[in-house]
Structures are given as structure tokens and as C-alpha cells.
Amino acid sequence: MQISTKLFNEQQVAQFGKLNEKVQGIQEKISTGQNILKASDDPLAAVNLSAAKEQQSMLTQFENNIDSARRRLGLADSTLQESINVLTRISELTVQAANGAYGPNERLALLAEAQEMTKLMVEIANTRDAQGQSLFAGYKSAGVAFTMTPNGKIDYQGDRGVSALQISENMTIGTSLDGGTVFGRVDTGSGRKSVFDLLQAAVSAIDPANDLSVQGSAIAKAELRFELPRDPEEWSFSLTGTDGTATITASLADGKYSDLVTAINAQTAFTGVTAAYNAVSNRVELTDPANGRIIMQDISIENVTSADAKTASNVYFSSIDGTGNEIGQARRLGDSDLVIANLGKDIAAAVSHLSVQQAYIGAQMNKAERQLDVVSQRKIAVSEDVARIGDADLAALVTELQAMLTNKDAAQQAFAKIGQQSLFDFIR
Secondary structure (H helix, E strand, O other): OOOOHHHHHHHHHHHHHHHHHHHHHHHHHHHHOEOOOOHHHOHHHHHHHHHHHHHHHHHHHHHHHHHHHHHHHHHHHHHHHHHHHHHHHHHHHHHHHOOOOOOHHHHHHHHHHHHHHHHHHHHHHOOEOOOOOEOOOOOOOOOOOEEEOOOOOEEEOOOOOOOEEEEEOOEEEEOOOOHHHHHHOEEEOOEEEOHHHHHHHHHHHHOHHHOOOOEEEEEOEEEEEEEOOOOOEEEEEEEEEOOEEEEEEEEEEOOEOHHHHHHHHHOHHHHOOEEEEEOOOOEEEEEOOOOOEEEEEEEEEOOOOHHHHHHOOEEEEEEEOOOOOEEEEEEEEOOHHHOHHHHHHHHHHHHHHHHHHHHHHHHHHHHHHHHHHHHHHHHHHHHHHHHHHHEOOHHHHHHHHHHHHHHHHHHHHHHHHHHOOOHHHHHO
16 A cells, blocks of 8 residues: 555644644643643543532532621621610619609709610611611611601511521521511510610600609598590509409599499409599599508509600599598509509510520521531532542643653654655665
8 A cells, every 4th residue: 555745744744733732731731720621621520520619619608608697697696785785774774763862853864864775776776787788677678677756656667577598508597687576576564565665664754754653552541633535545453452452444534434433342342442433523532441551553554655655644642631631742653664663674574585586696696607617618528529620630741741742752753754755765
């Protein structure tokens, strides 16, 4: 079989081209440090490398989510601590205001601070994170959590949603609390109240113009003078006489006391106290025939809240002597939730409630810390797989390149030597 010089040259040039491509491929692997530059280099390894890099990217996102959650939870924790500090200070102010040594001027100074504490609590409840998202507005995080109406009532504008971030394939972590739960659902002895109701109750109680007594007490006879709205409202209170104590419940309205008189007289067998309405004085008279002490306390008035404290219904309890004259100064009584002496336990309940919310935040932070360790370990393992599959063995590649260059030089020299011969050299 004869081979033409032209065909021989074309074949050698093609071989040199393939050698150059292999040399360039090895050089590119050395310069990039990557063993797989395209899927055709090693299809199976390329698939495994792609899966490992996808896993690596996912773990990095989990790490970022955990970091974001930790920052947000840390802010929430410090915010709740500030709230507890405010409530603690309000409790101190109410204790000071209850001190009989404090006069009106001192009470006014305490009142001014209590009002500022209430404003501060609203600002705390409207705290936003670094991205400008409200911590306590639920899913409505773009808006404010709480607003104050013109009449001083503080309303929640958010929802019950709790923001969360994914920190593993099957695990999420809460990064917020809804303000309705945190600030609006404090369990007290008289039902659920909001933190702001308690603060406003404290403000009202500290105000010397709204001073309420814990109870009214008289010997043998007493008079009740009411301040009531025109619409009926339900009252409940504890009445004590010589024979014992009973709970009185009645519907009252301005000038309408028949229901109250009936309710008191229905319990005379248990208290020893009788009631009668004096149309001339528009007052209810209480009598204990055994000349025992009459005590009225623990008043609960329908729909009376701290926000209504300055216009709330009241009763003035007066001690009456045998001639019908008033003895001493009348005691102003109202809903027991507004009495300064009763605020301590409710504020303590609010502090306890916020501490529970803070504990939840702490639990989420611990969860984030533990999961961060897990994700970090997984990321190290995946990174090792990526390096094992995709990183180039530089020593082996350099050795292979050197051998290939040597082969290339030898082939080129042989081709040049053959090319110097003529047709006569072959037939000689």
C-alpha cells in the first residue's frame, strides 16, 4: 500500500492539532485548578460535582438564614427586655404613688413619668429590624404594629402571623412574635388585658385627680352616691356586714337603683345589711341593724377599661351617724382594676407574660445555634466532596503536561526529518 506525501502531511498535521488541544486542556486545568472543565471530561464525575455544588449552595443559604434569624431574634429579645424594664419602672411609680406621704405635686411628677413610659412602650412595640420590617406586626410587617387613637386607645394593626425562615430541608425557625399575643393577651385575675391597658390604668391611678380607694367602710349606716351613665351597666361588688359577706350583682343607670336595692336585700340573710333608696337625696342607704361594720369592695363594672378611667362610673361611700350626718370624707370607689393598690399584681402578671415570650425567643435562638453547628459540619463534608471531585491534581497534571510536550517535540522532530527526504530516497 502506498501513502502519498500529501496524505501523510495531512495526517501528521491533524495529530499535532490533537496534541495541541490536549496540551491546552491540561494548561487550562492547571491555571483554573479544576479537574472538570466540561461534562465530557468525566460525565459521571460532572454529575456528582453538580449535585455536590447544589448541596453546597443550599447549605450556604441555610447558613445565611440562620444568621438573619439570629440577628432578628436578638433584636426581639432585647426589645422584650426593654418592655419588662418599662413595666418594672411603672410598678415602682405606682408603689410610690400609693405612699400617703406623696402630695399632689409629687403625684403629678410621677404621672408625667408614667405617661412617658406609656409612650415609650408603644415605640418599643413598633420596633423594626435592619430591613425596616416590624417585629411585632405579624405578616403585616411593612406597617406599624400599634397605633394610638385620638382618645388615647392603643390598637393592634397587625395579624397573628409569625415570620419564619428555613434552616434545613425540613426545619424552620420563627423569627418574630405577633404583637397581639405579646402585648395584648396578659392573663390577670380578672381576665385577659393588654399591656397598654395596664399602663393606662397605672397612669390613671397615679393621677391625683382620679384617686380611688380600695374599699368603703362604715359602722351601722352608710350612703352610696353614684356617678353613672344614662345607659344601664352591670355592677358587681363584695358587701360585708355583721352576718358575713356576699357578692352583689345589679344593673345600674343614672337615677335607677331599684335593681341594686333588690339585689342587696336578697342577700340580707348572708350579710345582715339592708338597703333603701332615698328619693330626696338620690342615694342608696345601707343599714346594719346589729351596728356591725359595713364594707364595700372588689367592684367590677361592665366595660370599664383603663382607657375610660377618667370618665368611668364611680360611687362615693359615706359613713353616716345616727342623726343622718356624714362622718369624715366620702371614699370614692370604682372598678377595682383602676385602684392603684391593685395594680401591682396585674403588672407582675404582665412581666411574667413577657418573660414567657422572651423564653420562646431564647428557645428559638438556641435552636438556631444548634442547627448552625449541624449546617457547618455538613458544609465542610460537602466542600470536601467538591474538592475531591472537582479540584485538579496539579502535580499529576504538570507531569502529564511535561510528558505530552516531550512526545509532541519528538513527533515534530521525526516529521521534520521525514519531510527532508525525497522520492529518490525511498526508491534507492
